[in-house]
Amino acid sequence: MSAPAPTPTPDFLQRADGALADRWLKTAIDRTTGTARTKRAAIVGQWPDFAVARERGKAIKDHVVENLGHYLAEFERNARANGAVVHYAETSDEACRIVVDICRKAGAKSVTRSKSMLGEEIGLPHALEDAGIERVETDLAEHIVQLAGERPSHIIWPAMHKTREQISELFRASHADPHREETAEAMAASARRHLRQRFLDADVGISGANFLIADTGSVCTVTNEGNAEMTTTPPRIHIATAGIEKLAPSAAHAAMMLRLLVRSATGAALTQYTTFHTGPKRAGDLDGPDEFHIVLVDNGRTKMLAGEEMREMLRCIRCGACMNHCPVFNQIGGHAYGGTYPGPMGAVLTPIFDGLNEKTRDLAHACTLNGRCREVCPVDIPLPTLLKGWRTASWREGLEPRTMRIGIGLWRWLATHPPLYRLAMGLGSKALHLMGGARGRISSLPLVGGAWTRHREMPAPPSGPTFLQAEAKRQREGAR
Structure with missing residues (x-):
């Protein structure tokens, strides 16, 4: 009798999809990172x-x-x-x-x-x-x-993916002399008794x-x-x-x-x-x-020292601020990244440690390039720039799916023909507005496999003029 085939390791997109479906995880992340952002802003404001x-x-x-x-x-x-x-x-x-x-x-x-x-x-x-x-x-x-x-999900708060309620259950099942009250102090005392000897x-x-x-x-x-x-x-x-x-x-x-x-x-x-x-x-x-x-x-x-592309990552002092302020990390948590280091810093470091391949290339693409990670980095690491570097390397090495390369090629052709681009964007905006209905929210988006709307609704664009149309009007009125 042959051995069963090994279960394939979930890729980043599968792990992220599972994390988005976990309501307990979202609660745990919000409790921890929200407090971290507030406390950091307060203490930095005093300096x-x-x-x-x-x-x-x-x-x-x-x-x-x-x-x-x-x-x-x-x-x-x-x-x-x-x-x-x-x-x-x-x-x-x-x-x-x-x-x-x-x-x-x-x-x-x-x-x-x-x-x-x-x-x-x-x-x-x-x-x-x-x-x-x-x-x-x-x-x-x-x-x-x-x-x-389990594995740590954050470099400062390794158990941030756990809620207080889940930790209480775990301690009651594992400690010989567990807590009697479900408070942070009582649970910490339970761990202290367990670890002392x-x-x-x-x-x-x-x-x-x-x-x-x-x-x-x-x-x-x-x-x-x-x-x-x-x-x-x-x-x-x-x-x-x-x-x-x-x-x-x-x-x-x-x-x-x-x-x-x-x-x-x-x-x-x-x-x-x-x-x-x-x-x-x-x-x-x-x-x-x-x-x-x-x-x-x-x-x-x-290796990082020898190459100019990722050398600035050697500045990292492992504070975790980039994770706490990352909108992607705050939705999916640390385990979805798959490596030792999650969040923006992990998206840069994992391809260094594990190599850039079909499994690690998605990490850089998960970034929205909003720049908040660099704004809060205490040593000014240009994380969005480094992530764009991995995207460039992935494209250069042919790791992007064929469908993406074809799609980017079509978009490039359309973008170099401004009249057609404006027409397509206008029609697309109107179609999305109609799909939003009276609520202005899109609960199912075709042609993207449901990935964008499986775990949340997408806001529909307004019915008024687009940003470019509004800006053009503003400039015309300002020139009068």
């Missing part, structure tokens, strides 16, 4: 020099990228002088192998892990599980995601790094829960994994970047915990790890 700081942050990151080799060597030299062991990994597989080998050498049976998108990027959770090492996620949202057997029993603690301080060899982590400190302090071994672009020349430069990061990420002035890890425990220290390993990961970053 008169935010625009100046933004330019300074951009300059710092560009300087580091231009001199990446110098700062990597300086960081490595100072980290080793502090007693840390520095490893380099060119690929995600190599990075995972280094971490697993350290754990095996230590005889580790369980590890605690503080939230790290770099860890997700390289597939570290799966590598630890494949090695038979128990992994305990300690960030509250990552704990929720782990219990649910696991912090103390772990053989190895694994963290990410928000910044690598070149002139001190320190690793900086920022959290609001203290779980990073509980992950890195009690175990015998601390492993920090970080992308090579995370460097800051000095603690003063890192402090500047922290002000931008926290305001953009959570709408606060400062996180509850900002910790600089500088080597293992020294003689006389009351706590801390006996060994401190730092795994510096390339995984396509030097």
Whole structure:
């Protein structure tokens, strides 16, 4: 008897369609991103020099990228002088192998892990599980995601796709001593009780790094829960994994970047915990790890550095503001993007990590190019321009469907014949207006497979003159 054929992996359009049909998801996204946008606007409004700081942050990151080799060597030299062991990994597989080998050498049976998108990027959770090492996620949202057997849906709020009601059910089913009241405080206390002993029993603690301080060899982590400190302090071994672009020349430069990061990420002035890890425990220290390993990961970053097209993406400080303000992300959430990084930044990064192909080309086309992501980016990454670059590359490499290429060709011909273009647009506008009926809403649109109107109604154009007609009239009247 032959094995059943594997189920095809849903593509972006299928995942997006499923997300649009999920009413719970929309509720969860609105609760989280709406609050994030409000808080960010308020805290940025209290900082008169935010625009100046933004330019300074951009300059710092560009300087580091231009001199990446110098700062990597300086960081490595100072980290080793502090007693840390520095490893380099060119690929995600190599990075995972280094971490697993350290754990095996230590005889580790369980590890605690503080939230790290770099860890997700390289597939570290799966590598630890494949090695038979128990992994305990300690960030509250990552704990929720782990219990649910899901992937993070946001780089700052990994469980933002879950509503409070869904999390309550999950905790009641998974915790030995669950909450009795369905409040945020009671559920957080339930998670704290569940995780406390696991912090103390772990053989190895694994963290990410928000910044690598070149002139001190320190690793900086920022959290609001203290779980990073509980992950890195009690175990015998601390492993920090970080992308090579995370460097800051000095603690003063890192402090500047922290002000931008926290305001953009959570709408606060400062996180509850900002910790600089500088080597293992020294003689006389009351706590801390006996060994401190730092795994510096390339995984396509030097490729980005070598090419001018995507180099500006190396500025990214992983704040998530672009997602919170993206109208597409706010409709479909993070899982629909399919990669480690969702939203506008994910649409740029996923083709870098996974290659530009039939499955990743749709990400750039999902963008409306409204520009809000660049407006809120704390280091001014031109995300819409980078996404247009992927669209150009997709067209150049022939990845666009034949129907799209034919359609674009017809539109191009029509657009180069203005009288015919105006006639076609006028007729199309009138037809859509009639389809809207008295309500002015179109609930079913032919010739597009129902995709535009399956999950929402489309507003019909008004019956009056088009924008071009109204503008022409305005100009004629102004010339009199």
